[in-house]
Amino acid sequence: MTRLNLFLMCGFLAAGSAAVPAADLDGLQRFRDIYKELVETNTTLSVGDCTLAAKRMAARLKTAGYPDEDVRVFVPEGHPKEGGLLAVLHGSNPKAKAVLMLAHVDVVEAKREDWSRDPFTLIEEGGYFYARGTSDMKAQAAIWVDNLIRYREAGYQPKRTIKLALTCGEETSGALNGAEWLTQHMRDAIDAELALTEGVDGSLDAQGKRVALGILAAEKTSQNYVFEATNPGGHSSRPVADNAIYHLVRAVDRVSRYEFPVQLNDANRGYFAGMAPLVGGENGAAMAAVVRNPNDAAAAAVLDKEPNWHAMLRTTCVATMMTAGHATNALPQRARANINCRIFPGVSREEILAQLTKIAADPAVRVSIPEVRGPVGQPAPLTALVMRPIETIAHDMWPGVPVVPALEPGASDAQFLNPAGIPTYGITGIFTEADGGGIHGLNERVLIKSVYEGRTFLYRLVKMYADQ
Numbered sequence: 001m002t003r004l005n006l007f008l009m010c011g012f013l014a015a016g017s018a019a020v021p022a023a024d025l026d027g028l029q030r031f032r033d034i035y036k037e038l039v040e041t042n043t044t045l046s047v048g049d050c051t052l053a054a055k056r057m058a059a060r061l062k063t064a065g066y067p068d069e070d071v072r073v074f075v076p077e078g079h080p081k082e083g084g085l086l087a088v089l090h091g092s093n094p095k096a097k098a099v100l101m102l103a104h105v106d107v108v109e110a111k112r113e114d115w116s117r118d119p120f121t122l123i124e125e126g127g128y129f130y131a132r133g134t135s136d137m138k139a140q141a142a143i144w145v146d147n148l149i150r151y152r153e154a155g156y157q158p159k160r161t162i163k164l165a166l167t168c169g170e171e172t173s174g175a176l177n178g179a180e181w182l183t184q185h186m187r188d189a190i191d192a193e194l195a196l197t198e199g200v201d202g203s204l205d206a207q208g209k210r211v212a213l214g215i216l217a218a219e220k221t222s223q224n225y226v227f228e229a230t231n232p233g234g235h236s237s238r239p240v241a242d243n244a245i246y247h248l249v250r251a252v253d254r255v256s257r258y259e260f261p262v263q264l265n266d267a268n269r270g271y272f273a274g275m276a277p278l279v280g281g282e283n284g285a286a287m288a289a290v291v292r293n294p295n296d297a298a299a300a301a302v303l304d305k306e307p308n309w310h311a312m313l314r315t316t317c318v319a320t321m322m323t324a325g326h327a328t329n330a331l332p333q334r335a336r337a338n339i340n341c342r343i344f345p346g347v348s349r350e351e352i353l354a355q356l357t358k359i360a361a362d363p364a365v366r367v368s369i370p371e372v373r374g375p376v377g378q379p380a381p382l383t384a385l386v387m388r389p390i391e392t393i394a395h396d397m398w399p400g401v402p403v404v405p406a407l408e409p410g411a412s413d414a415q416f417l418n419p420a421g422i423p424t425y426g427i428t429g430i431f432t433e434a435d436g437g438g439i440h441g442l443n444e445r446v447l448i449k450s451v452y453e454g455r456t457f458l459y460r461l462v463k464m465y466a467d468q
């Protein structure tokens, strides 16, 4: 997914503390080794092997004393390299539902020739870890494995069972998604009171100060739509007005000029309300105004200048691909565009299909849904049971830094778990910079200090949930 920093734009002055909490040195070298091993196991869809990564993590857990029956590598049939890992630390109360630590271990493709460093070697430089997956999301995956090892080593017995699921296929649309597969084939193995996964990082401002700790409370559904015009065609020396390309580009142009209405839910309302005082100025005032009145067009117009805020306020649809024609000297018989929509939580794919058909406004352009990925679910509620442990630990580690919910314009595996009845929250405790750190792009990086702090935060957080 596109991991979100609450401030994807720079230049805001920070509230909050710059104090550095003491790093949790317990087993730090071993954690680093786990992280390195995961990062250096190529898990791209093209040439990588998630099953190998899962096996390597399984070996680490077994070395730490986990019995074979509590550590299972699963491999979906017909997908030998897209396997994952399930592991469990049993709780003392069999009636209490589990806490699930979920992470995808697959990564976005990365070409050595494009990067200035080898994308599959963990490199420490200038206070950063560099490599594909350092941020999205092998740091958290390594933290989950490390947590299980440390809990066992400490002789810790939680009330709730703590489960781990490492999966493959999150990053590639159309690939087998391990989290979805688990909800369909091994639902009991991942059943939990709540699940934690990637989502929103902590936010640093341009000066490196902590501004807010994010928690992903809702996410949009990604859905492709196809616009297609077909035509008998003919020789290009005798053009006619009825041209498939012209029909298509006019319809696509109408999409470019359409804006979906502003919608508010707990997540984006919480985000804009929480961020308004931190951001301040015209933007802060616009945030407060839009929370008061989602129909305040002037306030929305201010926020719309920032693509991330624009996307958090509504469904968005954008043209991403186009193919048309079959010969340079022939009238096109077919013209096709892909429109990628990010649908606001709770809105159905069919509603958007109907709206796009209306926007296309041309019977010659057929609008359809090419493929469906996962069910559309309601976001998990932000109850006190969920929020209190986060706020308690955040307050302890980063006094004065508020916890701010967010609506993620991208999508994570929460899109599969929430509809399956496993409330899933995105929190990393890893503070990142407003530029996004090269996630999905070149020279992906994450602050070393932030990874180590995130490790401490997530170690404590899972424990606190498990003791509830």
Ligand SMILES: [Zn+2]
Pocket: 001, 002, 104, 136, 137, 170, 198
């Ligand atoms: Zn991710």
